[in-house]
Amino acid sequence: xxxxxxxxxxxxxxxxxxxxxxxxxxxxxxxxxxxxxxxxxxxxxxxxxxxxxxxxxxxxxxxxxxxxxxxxxxxxxxxxxxxxxxxxxxxxxxxxxxxxxxxxxxxxxxxxxxxxxxxxxxxxxxxxxxxxxxxxxxxxxxxxxxxxxxxxxxxxxxxxxxxxxxxxxxxxxxxxxxxxxxxxxxxxxxxxxxxxxxxxxxxxxxxxxxxxxxxxxxxxxxxxxxxxxxxxxxxxxxxxxxxxxxxxx
Amino acid sequence: xxxxxxxxxxxxxxxxxxxxxxxxxxxxxxxxxxxxxxxxxxxxxxxxxxxxxxxxxxxxxxxxxxxxxxxxxxxxxxxxxxxxxxxxxxxxxxxxxxxxxxxxxxxxxxxxxxxxxxxxxxxxxxxxxxxxxxxxxxxxxxxxxxxxxxxxxxxxxxxxxxxxxxxxxxxxxxxxxxxxxxxxxxxxxxxxxxxxxxxxxxxxxxxxxxxxxxx
Numbered sequence: 001x002x003x004x005x006x007x008x009x010x011x012x013x014x015x016x017x018x019x020x021x022x023x024x025x026x027x028x029x030x031x032x033x034x035x036x037x038x039x040x041x042x043x044x045x046x047x048x049x050x051x052x053x054x055x056x057x058x059x060x061x062x063x064x065x066x067x068x069x070x071x072x073x074x075x076x077x078x079x080x081x082x083x084x085x086x087x088x089x090x091x092x093x094x095x096x097x098x099x100x101x102x103x104x105x106x107x108x109x110x111x112x113x114x115x116x117x118x119x120x121x122x123x124x125x126x127x128x129x130x131x132x133x134x135x136x137x138x139x140x141x142x143x144x145x146x147x148x149x150x151x152x153x154x155x156x157x158x159x160x161x162x163x164x165x166x167x168x169x170x171x172x173x174x175x176x177x178x179x180x181x182x183x184x185x186x187x188x189x190x191x192x193x194x195x196x197x198x199x200x201x202x203x204x205x206x207x208x209x210x211x212x213x214x215x216x217x218x219x220x221x222x223x224x225x226x227x228x229x230x231x232x233x234x235x236x237x238x239x240x241x242x243x244x245x246x247x248x249x
Numbered sequence: 250x251x252x253x254x255x256x257x258x259x260x261x262x263x264x265x266x267x268x269x270x271x272x273x274x275x276x277x278x279x280x281x282x283x284x285x286x287x288x289x290x291x292x293x294x295x296x297x298x299x300x301x302x303x304x305x306x307x308x309x310x311x312x313x314x315x316x317x318x319x320x321x322x323x324x325x326x327x328x329x330x331x332x333x334x335x336x337x338x339x340x341x342x343x344x345x346x347x348x349x350x351x352x353x354x355x356x357x358x359x360x361x362x363x364x365x366x367x368x369x370x371x372x373x374x375x376x377x378x379x380x381x382x383x384x385x386x387x388x389x390x391x392x393x394x395x396x397x398x399x400x401x402x403x404x405x406x407x408x409x410x411x412x413x414x415x416x417x418x419x420x421x422x423x424x425x426x427x428x429x430x431x432x433x434x435x436x437x438x439x440x441x442x443x444x445x446x447x448x449x450x451x452x453x454x455x456x457x458x459x460x461x462x463x464x
Contacts, residue, residue: 059445062406064421068441071436150313157315161414168318189314189322196313207290227325233393238348240351 003106005174013167014191020084020156020166024091025149031096034105037129050100057097058243063158066090070162087159095152097201101242104145106137143231144239146203150196151243157192167191256435260427264439271409274341274419277411279402280347286352287361290360291382292351312350317411319343324415340412348405352398355453357393360386396459403451407444 016049057065069090074080080088110133119127160168167188174184211217229237270316292304311319320343334342363386367441371381413422418442 026443027436055449056445059448060441061410061421063408063410064437064441064444067421067425068437071428072437154313154315154317157317158411160317168315168321169320171318175321175325182329185318185322185326188318189310192314192318193310230352231358232446233358233362236354237393237397240355240397240404243400243404 003120005170005177009165009170009195010167010187011174013165013170016084016154016164016166017168018195019152020088020159021086021153021175022166023028024095024156025152027088027116028096028099028148028152029091032103035096035100036107039104040107042125054097054100056095058101060094062090062094062155063161065094066158066162075078084112084159085160087164091152091155091158095155096147098161098242099145099148100150101238102141103137105238105242106132106140109140109230110136136214139214139216140209141187141209142207144242146200146207147231148201149238153192153199155197188240253433253435256431257439259431260424260436260439263423263427264420264436265442267418267420267440268443270417270422271406271419272338272411273342274337274409274417275402275406275413276404277302277341278348281341282348282352282401282405283398285345285349287356288395289349290356293357308350308353311347313413314342316347316408317414319347320411320415334419336415337412339415340409340417343406344409344412347408348401351401351404355397355401356390358397359390362393363389383385392462395462396455399458400452403448403455406448406451452453 016109035050035053038046038133039054041047041050069081069086070083073086114132114136118132123131156166159166160172161167163169171184171188175181180186208217289304289308293308295301295304307425320340323334323343324339327339328334365388367385368381371385409419409423413419413425416422417427418426422442424440427436428434
């Protein structure tokens, strides 16, 4: 990679990738908690609407949705997103749908006695959620959220297709400009891996903190800092299920 | 917003071409992912550190980097080393390799789920290592992993549009080319709906399968 492209495009590209990751993760978190909590609501219509959102966004491809937002949306409504906003919206809404399954599962895993105790103490539904259910469900959500965050980071490479100048875009530019592709793409892969590693470390610190709040310590495996999350057999199966359409029947 | 059904019917021949390519990529890619994943999972459990660590590092690297960039790497860098493949073949290898690191985790979880007593029983009967794997562990693990593997096939379907960026024209690639040529938007919507129409029944099927196998 020639030095001009490296400083002019690649370094800003790294920053764009990090920005897109953070913005869409924030949007995805809001959607995941909103939709996830709505899917445990007592009114069936709320559950139904949230469930439909989940199935639609989980059933379609993030790339198709992103291209639709970038190219079809302006023609349909005569109003256009900045490319980066289209990318962030597509990623946030899609990964938020996956995340809602994690939130729902963790909330349902809180033992019924906890909820009943809350009712007995005449907590309102909001109080129960905020003070009893979420604090206990939260540590369970972090390992699957970690994996989802890595998936999201990998998903940000798609924004280069709608010409947002992230680091993948810079890599392609370098191939076109210098007709030499090996250094650019190798550097690109290493960069993504380094960011994924940093995110995993951060999430692990968060998990330690959350578990300490419940008086637990997370299990340590071999290479546990380096690797993506190794889930237990049930966790692995539900992770596979969360990423695909066709939910609770 | 103006929707035109004529555009949709003009797009349909291209759409079916795209569907064929998508399913080709999906079928061969899944086979590749299933077999390679099993190889990774068994090698990762090896007691020899010089086998398990390199395999673990490589699969982690593949798993933590984007499929899109891997496809570029396979399509532009690997031919420089003297192995050149068509765009579709590259796409299939990319999809298969990427998802093999996911199926490896599924196999690992399935093998971990086999009770320790089964290993001990095999040792007590002094079964050879190969026989322990093929007759005791894997048959029990397979029942558990089939639904999760099926789910990853659907996930792979949703990632298959990425192979369009290296010029393998599956559904989305056809839609994009058609829309750019005719300045219309209907093709994107058709493809978007097609994904839901394929993915949703497929995962209901997997769910039924899961209820049957895991009891």
